[in-house]
Amino acid sequence: MTDLRDIQRHLGVAPDGVLGPQTLAAISAALGAATPGPDPTTALAIEHLRKEEGTVLSAYQDHLGYWTIGTGRLIDKRRGGGISPAEDDMLLANDIAKVRAQLAVDLDTSAAWARVKDDPVRAVAMISMGFQMGVGLPGKDDAGLSGFDSTLALIAAGDFAGAAAQALKSAWAKQTPARSKRVTEMLRTGIMPRVPA
Incomplete structure (x- = not known):
């Protein structure tokens, strides 16, 4: 049976038999994790700030009227707030x-x-259609992409040309004509179009 000390020796960590921060970091690195998680100080700071600031998972105006989100994260452009490209990548990946x-x-x-x-x-x-209009809303039969009955049936049957043509008859296509043409062309051909910058 493998002992924690054997694992620590294998990872190049002091074999003390304690599953502490160094061992966790070495295990995370061995598994290919980007980061091992917050260090103890950061973990305590997170707990403290969530209690002090409160957490609101949608945009709100703070006591001074500045747009904020999450745990006191200033996003108001008037005060230099916003998100970084890396944060946008993370949010977008989560949404996808x-x-x-x-x-x-x-x-x-x-x-x-x-x-x-x-x-x-x-x-x-x-994904693009579901992202733009939502997949479906609880309690609403024809909300979002789930309301595209004919289009979805044609996709399921592998009739991508028919599905694209059907989707172009929707209110979605009338509301966002340029995007709907690009997305339905992807569906029809299986080829990525050029999206204007």
């Missing part, structure tokens, strides 16, 4: 993961998603 999960479990979209999930361009087309 959420849409993908919704596409996979929503009864109206799951068969179409199963058809395209391994076809990167067509999968991106469905």
